[in-house]
Amino acid sequence: MSMDHEHHLPPMSSVRRWLVTTNHKDVGILYIVTSLFFLVAGGILALLFRIQLWSPGASILSASAYNQAVTVHGLVMVFWFLSPFAFGFANYVVPLQIGAKDLAFPRLNALSYWLYLFSGLLVLASFFQGGAFQGGWTMYAPLNVEMAEATGGQLPMFTPSVGGTMTILALTLFVISVTVGTINFLVTIHRGRAEGMGLWQLPMFSWSILLTVWMMLFAFAALLAALVVLLSDRIVGTTYLAATGSGGSLLWAHIFWFFGHPEVYIVFFPALGVMFEAFQSFCGRRLVGRKWVILAMILVAVQSFLVWMHHMFLTTINLEIKTLMMASTIGISLPFDLMVFSMIYTMAKGKIRFTTPFLFSLGALVLFIVGGITGVFLGAIVLDYEFRGTYWVVAHFHYVMVAGVTALIGGLYYWFPKMTGKMYDERLGKLHFALYFVGFNLLYFPMFAAWKTPRRVFEYATGLTPWHQLATIGGFVLGGSFLVMFYNLYHSFLSGEPAGDNPWEYAATTEWAIPSPPPLENWAGRVSFADGGLSFVDDEDDRAHAADGGERTTDGGTAVGRPAVPTGATATPTPTETTHDREPDHASIWPLGVGVGLFFLFAGLSAFRQGELVQTAYLAPLAVGLGVTLYSSYQFGMESFHAPEPAIAERWPFDGVEKGKLGVWFFLASDVVVFGALIGAYMFIRINFGWADWHNVPPDALPGLVNTLVLLTSSFTVVLAMVYAERGSKRGLVGSLVATVLLGLTFLGIKAWEWSHEFAIGVYPWSGIEESVYYLTTGMHGFHVILGMIVALFMIYRASGGAYLGDDEPVEYFGLYWHFVDIVWVLLFPLFYLL
C-alpha cells in the first residue's frame, strides 16, 4: 500500500518541501510556527511599553515610539498571532476530524499561508519606513489619515506617511489571506465530511472552526471595506474620513466595530473548541448539554453582528440605539454562561487527569470567567461612562482574549504528540503552566486596581505606580514562561519519548485513530461513520478496516464485512471523482509565487500619498510585484493540480453544488458585504450631508445608462459562452468570451472617457466628499471589472486550446462572478447617476 507516496513532495528535511507544500498538515505547522514568532514579536513590544509604564513619565520610548509599540502590539497579537495560531490547528486537525484527506482547495490553502507570512513581514517592515502606524489597533479617524487641504490647520499628530500606510496595506493583504482561507474551510467542512457525519455530529473543535469561518466571511469583508476607504484617503486623497466631513470619525467607528466585535469572537471560538475537546478527553466524559452548547455558539455567531455600538456608548448616537445595543450586548453574554456551565458539569463523574493540556484549558476557563464577569460591568452603560478608555477595558479584554491564548497553548500541548510523534516533557509542561498562570494574573489583575489609568498613556497618577509595577513584573514572568515551553517542545521534538497513536485515554476524535504523525494521505481508503462508528472503507476492494480504540489501522485490523454502499439518504456520491483515478498532488510553487508578487506590489503601494508618489524607489517593487503576481497567477491557472474529493461524503445543505461553485458562492457572499459596506458608507455620508443637497458627479446619466446596457449584454454573452461550452463548440465558446471581453472593454472605455472629462475640469477624487464617494465606489466596481477581464482573457487563451468543452463549470463560475459584477452596477447606476 503506497500511502507515503511523495507526489512530487520533497522530504520534510528539505527547505523546498516547505516552500511548495500544499498538504494541510504541513500548512498547519507553518501557521503554528510562524504565529509563535509573531507572538514573540508582539510580546516584546508589550514588554517595551510595560517597562515604560514602570513609573509615570517617558523613559525608554518617545511618545511616538510608545504609540507605535501599543498600536503594533495590538495589531500583531490580534491579527498575526491569535487567529493564525488557531488556524494552524484548524488546518492540521479539522480534515482529520471530519474524515477528509485535505482541504477543498490545497493550493489556495498554501496561498493563504504565504499571504499571511508576507503581510506580517510588511507590518514589521513598516517600523523602518519612518515609523509604523501609531493610531492604536482600532485606527480611529481622523487620526488615521492625513488631511492635506481639508482643514488647512496644522495637525501635529499624524502618523508617518510611508510606514503608517504600509501598516494598513499589510493588514489589507492579511485580510485577503483570511478571505481565501475562509472560503476554503467553508467548502471543506460543508462538502467534505465523512459519510455518517452530519453537521450535528461534527466534533466540537470543528464546530468552533466552522462558526469562526462563517463569522470571518462577513466580518472581514466589512474590515476590507473600511481598509479600502482608509487606504483611499491616505493614498489617493479622498475625504471619507476627514474630521468635519460627513463621514469622519463616526463612519469609521461604525464600519470598524461592525467588524471589530465579531472579530473578538473569531479569535475566541477556536480556543473554545480546544477547551471542549480537552474537557472531554481529560475528564473522560462527553460534553454535557452538547446540543445546547452548539446552539449557543450559533446564536453568538449571529448575534455578534448586532452589538457593535457598545464600543461607541460615549459618542453622539441616540439613546434608543444605545439601549438596544446594551440589551443585545448583555444578551450575548448569556450563551457564554451556558458554555461555561457545560464545561463545569462535564467534570462531574469524570476521571480527570491534570495533564498540561487540561491545566491550560481549565486555567483558561477560570480566566474566562473573570473576564466575562468584568465584561458585564462594561455592558451597563452608566458604568461604561466611567470605564471608557481606561484600564478596566484593557484588563477585561486581556482576561478574555488571553484566556483564549491559554486554551490554544493547551491545544499545542494536546496535539504536539500527534504532529511530531513525540511526547513533550510533562513536568516542564506543568512548570510552564504554573509560571504562566502566576504571570498572567500578576500582569492583568493589577490593571483592575489601577483601572483609572487612561489607555495608551505613559503618564498616570503616581498613586497607581505599585499596581503598574506589579503588572510589569507579571509581564516578564508571563513572557519568561514561554521560554520553558520553547525549550520543552524543541527538546522533545528532537529526542522526546515516542507517542503512540493516542497518548490520551478517552480522546475520541478521528485524529487519534491514526498514526503519530499521520502519513501524507492520512489514511488508506475513506473514513465512514455509516454504521455509527469510525471505519476506514476501501471503496474499490470492498474491504473495511475497523478502528478499535488506539489500534493502528493501516496494517489490517479486524475486517468487518461492510459493503461500501451509501447507507444514508444524505450521503451524496460524486459521479466524476473517485480516489483512485489519479494520485493527488501535494506540491505547487505558484502559491509562493503569487505571495511574493503581492508582497512587492503592496510594498510598492505604500509610497503613494494623496495621489502623489513620495518615494520613487518604490516604483520598482510595484512593477516587479505586479509582473510576478500576474505571471504566477497565470501559471497557477495553467497548472494541472489534482485535488480529489471523496466519492461519498456528507454535503448537506449543499448537496449537488459542485465544489468550485460553492467556493464562488462563498466568495460572492463576502463581496456582497464589501459592496454593502461601501454603499452603506455612501448612505451614511449622504444623509449626514443632506440628501437633497448632494450633487451627483456625472453631469449626464446617458453614459451610465449605456454602460448599464453594455454590461447587461455582456452577461448575456457569458451565458452564451456557457451554453457553447456545454455543447462542445469551440468557436462559439471563444467567440462569446471575446464578445464579453469587448463589451467589458467598452464599459471601461466609456468610464475612462467620463472620468477624463471630469479630470479635465478639475473634478478629482479629492475635490470633495461627493467626488470621493463616487470615484471610490465606482472605482471599486471598475476594479472588479478589470479583474474579470483578466480572468476572461485567460479563459479565451485556454478555450482556444480546447479547454472547457463538455465541462462548462469554469465558464459557469466565471459567469456567476460576472453576473454579480453586473448586479452591483445595476445598483450603483441609480445611486450615482439618478438619485
Added chain:
Amino acid sequence: MSSPALVFVPLQFAEQSRAEIFQSIFEVFLALGTLVGVVVIGYTLYNAYKNRDDGAEVDAAEDAADGAASKKRPRVGDLPSGGGGGRKLFLSFAISAIIVVGLIIWTYSALLYVEGQPNTADAEQVNITGEDFTWQFEYENGVTTVNELRVPANERVVLQASSGDVWHTFGIPEKHVKTDAIPGQTSTTWFDTGETGEYRAECFELCGTGHSGMEATVIVMEPEAYEAWLTNQSSGGNESASENESATGDQSNGDNESNRLDAAASPTPAAAGEAVTGTTPMTAHAGGGIR
C-alpha cells in the same frame, strides 16, 4: 429624551450626583461579581478536584457496552455525541441569566436618569474643545481658558464637548464624568461639581503623540469667587485671549511639547487662564519621529 420613561426612574437615583450613582451601582456590581466569581470558580475547582482520576476502580456501569450512550466514556472511533445532563445546566444558566438581566434592568433606570439631563435647564454650560493636545473651555459669557476648567462648587454643570482636530475623550475621573470629543459632533453631558478643590481632567482616547499628558486642571471655586473670576475675565478679557493664542501657536512642532499641569501644585488664582507649559523629557526617538 423620552420623558414618559422618567416616570419609572426610582427615587433612588433622583437628585443624586453622578458620583453617587456610579458608586452605588459599581459597588453592587463589584459585590455581586465577586460573589458570583468566587462561587463559580470555587465550584469549578472543587469539581475538578473531586472528580480527579485517583487510579481507582473502573466504573463498570459507565463502561458497560449497553449503557446509555451519553454515560459511556468517549473512545476513539465514536461518533461525537452529547453527555446528557441538561437539567443542572439549565438551572445554572437560568440563575446566571436572571442575575445578569436583573442587574442591567436596574441600571437602565439610572441610564435614563443620566441621559435625561436632569435639572440642567439653568445650569452653567461650558463648551469644551479638544485640540492640539490641549483642552479649551468656553464659558457662557464668551470667556475662554486653556487647560483649566473653572466651575462653581455644589452645582450641576453641563458640558458640550467637541474637537478641533481628532477624536479625543474628555473625562474628569474624580467627578465621574466622561464624554467623547469628536470633530464635527457635539456631545452633551453633565456633572455635579461638589466640593471646592482641584481635580484632574484627562484624555481617554489615543489622539497622537501628545495624548499621554493631555490634561487639564479642574478648579472648583466658591460660587462668589467663581462669579468674580468670570466677570473679571470678560472685562479684562484680552489677557486670556492672548494666552490662548500663544498656547495653541506653540503646538505646530507638536511632538516635543505637551501642556501639562502638575496636579500636585496648588493653583495661583491670579494666574487665571494661564497655561503652564512643561516639556516632557524625551529620549531619542526609537522608531523615527513623525513628520
